[in-house]
Amino acid sequence: MVTHVLESMNEIITNEYDTNHKALDIVASDRSETNILALENGTVTTVVNHIKGPNHKSKGLDTYGNYVKIKQNNGKTALYAHMKYDSIKVSKGQYVEKGSVIGTIGETGNAYGKHLHLEIHASDNIKENPIISLNTQVNENRVTEKQNENIPTSQNLNQNNHTKQIPKQEENISSSNTQTEYLNANNYKHGSIVDALKSIGINSSYSYRKKLAQANNIKNYHGSYFQNIQMLNLLKQGKLKKV
Ligand SMILES: [Zn+2]
Structure with a gap:
């Protein structure tokens, strides 16, 4: 089974996971401004929702722009970045279910073009390839x-x-x-x-x-x-x- 992270369900990867980019950049194939869906059940640990647009000089966490972190019940943490200003629908401490809308795809922080930058932290130091979370069962x-x-x-x-x-x-x-x-x-x-x-x-x-x-x-x-x-x-x- 595959897990959709975009409501439009037509995801395309524009930037793959590698040693310099331990994340996936994902867009809708029609480049529509679609909603982002939670990959798994979990609890929201961080919400940043006040960044108005792109900033290519940003550093550290600011590079994410507006972002949400969810500590998933499977022990991993998902980070959804570059979300549209004021689009985030969840709040810190909230329990969210897999497939629920958390916000809208955007271009905030150090982003070029609207896309979702998705990270999966398997533990504090390990960012694993998010494709594993999108392809939840090999069947x-x-x-x-x-x-x-x-x-x-x-x-x-x-x-x-x-x-x-x-x-x-x-x-x-x-x-x-x-x-x-x-x-x-x-x-x-x-x-x-x-x-x-x-x-x-x-x-x-x-x-x-x-x-x-x-x-x-x-x-x-x-x-x-x-x-x-x-x-x-x-x-x-x-x-x-x-x-
Ligand atoms: Zn990225």
């Missing part, structure tokens, strides 16, 4: 179910039938066509499809991932993180068809 079927929810009602029936046929098709392919090769990165522990492909010496370019997506029934691939998660899950399970 191919659940990803498929979640996708179906987004499909217009008129197509639900067809899509459900289609989904049920997938395991059958896979069996047929593997028994009747011995040339189908599957990629496998079951030792890969992190959240990036690009790094996972690199780790097994496979081309990780966008154009090759687009071909992989096509071969693996991931529709209209444009590199959204849900599509990448779906591909990564297949890869970790050794079920990603090679092209």
